[in-house]
Amino acid sequence: MHSLCVRTHSECKLKMDNKKKIRISDIARLAGVSVGTVDRILHNRGRVSKEKRACVERVLKEVNYKPNLMARSLAMKKTINIIALIPSFKTGEYWEDINRGISCAETELDLYNVRIERILFNQYDELSFNKAVDTLLKKEFQGILIGTLFGEPVVRLSLELDNRKIPYVYVDSNIIGQNCLAYFGTNSYDGGYIAAKLLMEKIPENSDILISRIMRECKNCSTQICNREKGFIDYLTKCDYQGQIYYCDLSIDDPLYNTQVLDEIFNSTGKYIKGAVLFNSVCYVLADYLSRHREKQIKLVGYDLLARNIEHLLEGNIVNLIAQRPEMQGYNGIKALAKYLVTGECVPKVNYMPIDILISENIQYYNNQSI
Amino acid sequence: MHSLCVRTHSECKLKMDNKKKIRISDIARLAGVSVGTVDRILHNRGRVSKEKRACVERVLKEVNYKPNLMARSLAMKKTINIIALIPSFKTGEYWEDINRGISCAETELDLYNVRIERILFNQYDELSFNKAVDTLLKKEFQGILIGTLFGEPVVRLSLELDNRKIPYVYVDSNIIGQNCLAYFGTNSYDGGYIAAKLLMEKIPENSDILISRIMRECKNCSTQICNREKGFIDYLTKCDYQGQIYYCDLSIDDPLYNTQVLDEIFNSTGKYIKGAVLFNSVCYVLADYLSRHREKQIKLVGYDLLARNIEHLLEGNIVNLIAQRPEMQGYNGIKALAKYLVTGECVPKVNYMPIDILISENIQYYNNQSI
DNA sequence: CTGAAAGCGCTTACAG
DNA sequence: CTGAAAGCGCTTACAG
Structure with missing residues (x-):
């Protein structure tokens, strides 16, 4: 069946050395199929014959293909919806900083058609958290960032998300033993x-x-x-x-x-x-x-x-x-979700933030760096 | 001459409220011209009649157009070359961290066709810095990040860059009175x-x-x-x-x-x-x-x-x-250059990094956060 | 000075 | 199961 592969191994090599980024069409050409077929294999969309699959996968292995994410996101009009389930806050409060990090990621990811919806709850009221969960479970979304104030209901929510195969990220404090995609916060x-x-x-x-x-x-x-x-x-x-x-x-x-x-x-x-x-x-x-x-x-x-x-x-x-770098928690949390949803790549599961020591002399510089 | 504008103000409004991102072709249609003409105006490529220009600019003002950067960078095969002029380093030394930040930005910006070339010098030898400057001035590049170890020759280089209208960013320590695009480092x-x-x-x-x-x-x-x-x-x-x-x-x-x-x-x-x-x-x-x-x-x-x-x-x-967050200095410095070169937007000129206090108990977490 | 057209790399119906 | 074609939004020759 290898006869279907119209290009030889050495030709692939040539292509690789030749520094130019290889495209789907290159792979298609090397494997003697169409771009549609390559795409189906790349994304496991099925409806491909064993022969062609083997052939394309062989080429793929040789060329170290990396998709052009800009082209992909330009072509897919589909948007990715991420929910941020965090406490409401007033100006100057802790969760405002986490939210700022989320907003920052939001701006960056807008180009990639990632949208973020915030669902807020009262951090002093577990019932309000549960209500927020009811609301969000009715929505269409592909990922969620969770402020883990309330341990037990977060675990319940996590199980439901596991069922639906929706990735979730914890911020603020970790709850061990769950299948979260990642945790961002301090020890x-x-x-x-x-x-x-x-x-x-x-x-x-x-x-x-x-x-x-x-x-x-x-x-x-x-x-x-x-x-x-x-x-x-x-x-x-x-x-x-x-x-x-x-x-x-x-x-x-x-x-x-x-x-x-x-x-x-x-x-x-x-x-x-x-x-x-x-x-x-x-x-x-x-x-x-x-x-x-x-x-x-x-x-x-x-x-x-x-x-x-x-x-x-x-x-x-x-x-x-x-x-504890709250903005970073929000920012990295959203980025981790987006990365996973866009490219399928995972980040480390537990990501401890720095424990920063502030005194009156260094505090003025603390939030100067953009993230 | 306004008769050239085939769409009315209220139609523009409609278009705006209608949330959909407006594209160059929308602007062209609203102004009654072709996309080529809009593009020429957007990028000041000249060869546009006063009338069409006025008309397009009128539409532009009304619709708050934001270019789709992914489409742009996909269409422009042109790459942007940035030079990083920094000291060489061994493992575990200070500039290794700055370089890590640069590498991080490099990876991110690869998608946007931004390439980074490092030119290294000996931080204890001013002559080696001057040699590095000679080398780099022969190159083709659109922006440069400078480790400002040697005050006087950096000023000389800066003047030459001003001449060539090439933006430059300082990291590590600031030299005031220069036209750098930005400085990243501590006070x-x-x-x-x-x-x-x-x-x-x-x-x-x-x-x-x-x-x-x-x-x-x-x-x-x-x-x-x-x-x-x-x-x-x-x-x-x-x-x-x-x-x-x-x-x-x-x-x-x-x-x-x-x-x-x-x-x-x-x-x-x-x-x-x-x-x-x-x-x-x-x-x-x-x-x-x-x-x-x-x-x-x-x-x-x-x-x-x-x-x-x-x-x-x-x-x-x-x-x-x-x-003093050396990685952040490298990362933000490169990003600032890229942002300016890609979108024309500036960042603040002086960006003081946090002054972080480390003790034996918090140092293990300090570099955990990705940037 | 201006517009029609091709192309960037990928995805997505659609026809077979 | 498979391929040819159109389209994402922008840029860039090219012809007029």
């Missing part, structure tokens, strides 16, 4: 470990510290925060930390309540507290109090570049912010 | 200022410190290093630092000599030195000595993620490395 444990190191080098040895939590967070939502706290504590243990750890639950929007709670701690047994940390993105809540009532005697380490956190960092009410 | 002064802050918070108040330099650097080469030192000293002044500053000149490749020099300092008046800094990328030279002779009693801050620096950071011989 939360190490993010906590680093916070402890930064805090410890700024306060006198074995001073007491305060760990604050935000009450409005639902119990089961963020593995991110649990893992950070675990890393934090492990660092303390490793250095044989001997101080006292205080815990408190703060309100995200009731400063009076917070003042009451914190005054109580600081004015009683907590008067030797020299450092504090808060593991989600709103450490400004604590900084608000400290700046007004404690005159920078207490070193605070927090996470994420919310506008209100940055203000406090610049004023010295926060000593370090730990950032 | 060196702030890079030094931050080094001082990091060092000061790790050593006892007013301990003595050591500033090391590398002898092989040519006197006139790096404004980068001068500026870092200036920032460093200014921070000390600002905190009213009272310690003693020692200076020493080290060899990049003669550890015995360095041992001698450093032993002399540390064993005499320098015995109270608790901190050290080195402003170019090879602080491993000093770390080599400290790790062998001073048992981590001296805190060292350095720059850039050379393989040998990273080793010392992980072993605790360096407390902080300050990094």
Whole structure:
């Protein structure tokens, strides 16, 4: 059956050495078939005889064919729809940055006929997430990026997507054991470990510290925060930390309540507290109090570049912010989906973002680089 | 003359609202001319009558035309040649990272028929730079990225490029007063200022410190290093630092000599030195000595993620490395050139990279993100 | 000065 | 199962 192959091996070689990009029509010519047949084989569209298939595949193996993606996307009028399922946000909030990365990828991919639709939910309300899932499952889409705030319903959604063979990417925090195409986010444990190191080098040895939590967070939502706290504590243990750890639950929007709670701690047994940390993105809540009532005697380490956190960092009410390249998470997440959908290529499954350390002197440069 | 315009304003509007991307042929139809004529106007190729020009421009203004870049680049077989004029490097050295960013852009831009040629020079030898310039000026190229090690000859080259109307981008350190298309690199002064802050918070108040330099650097080469030192000293002044500053000149490749020099300092008046800094990328030279002779009693801050620096950071011989996203510099620099050459769009002229603070705990994640 | 036509590399009906 | 042809949006000779 090889007689069907009208070109010899050496001719193929010649073609290869000859640097010019080889095209589908070249392959067709070399294999003695039409471009339509080559295309069918390239894309597994079937309806090709064993003989021709073997012949074309033989040529393919020899020439290292790379499709011209521009020509492809020009010829296919078909658009690819990607959904971004992320929390809604206000200006200056954490998810705004992730969304900015998504928008950036969106602009770039527009040329390739990739469209992105955002479906938003309330990050403090699991029900709103479930509703968003119901909405999106009715839509036509080929890929989805998921902000993994709510572990359990994300797993449910993932199973459904597995069924439908729709690729999905996680951002923010990872949920292991799922078939996501990729995860983009930090190693939360190490993010906590680093916070402890930064805090410890700024306060006198074995001073007491305060760990604050935000009450409005639902119990089961963020593995991110649990893992950070675990890393934090492990660092303390490793250095044989001997101080006292205080815990408190703060309100995200009731400063009076917070003042009451914190005054109580600081004015009683907590008067030797020299450092504090808060593991989600709103450490400004604590900084608000400290700046007004404690005159920078207490070193605070927090996470994420919310506008209100940055203000406090610049004023010295926060000593370090730990950032995790949210824009990059959004950008890379969308690009990974598009790459897979356009070319079939995969990226590594777990992609840990850098854990960036910000101080008042370097924060002005942090978001200068375009992505 | 408006009668030449066969479509009315409202028809244009209709076309716009109708979301579909408008094409050159749409414009031609709306203006009552051929696509060839529209193309000539779009690209200022001349040979168009005043009337038709006015008519087409009128339509253009109304429809917010955006060319389809994929179709354009598919149709133009013409390739764009960009030169990267950078130092040669060995594995694990600083410029390897910049080069990696360049390669990354290269891969991406291949689709757009952008080709990149590297011309390398010896970063310690101004003559080799000048030779490289001679070589490249004989070539055919449309844009160039320049590693600005040698201030004066870079200025000369820039003037020649201005003459030829060839856009150029600076990376690594900025040279002000030139017409570069863009600069990508850090603010060196702030890079030094931050080094001082990091060092000061790790050593006892007013301990003595050591500033090391590398002898092989040519006197006139790096404004980068001068500026870092200036920032460093200014921070000390600002905190009213009272310690003693020692200076020493080290060899990049003669550890015995360095041992001698450093032993002399540390064993005499320098015995109270608790901190050290080195402003170019090879602080491993000093770390080599400290790790062998001073048992981590001296805190060292350095720059850039050379393989040998990273080793010392992980072993605790360096407390902080300050990094400046070299890959991003290379990548963004090339992309800026390509963008300008393909679409005519400019990026901001001065693009300060983030000043990243690395410790042993976060360095493993630093280069994980693809760019 | 202007337009009709061919071509970039790929995909997609369509006819056989 | 297979191939010839048209088309994606733009550019580029070419003829007039």
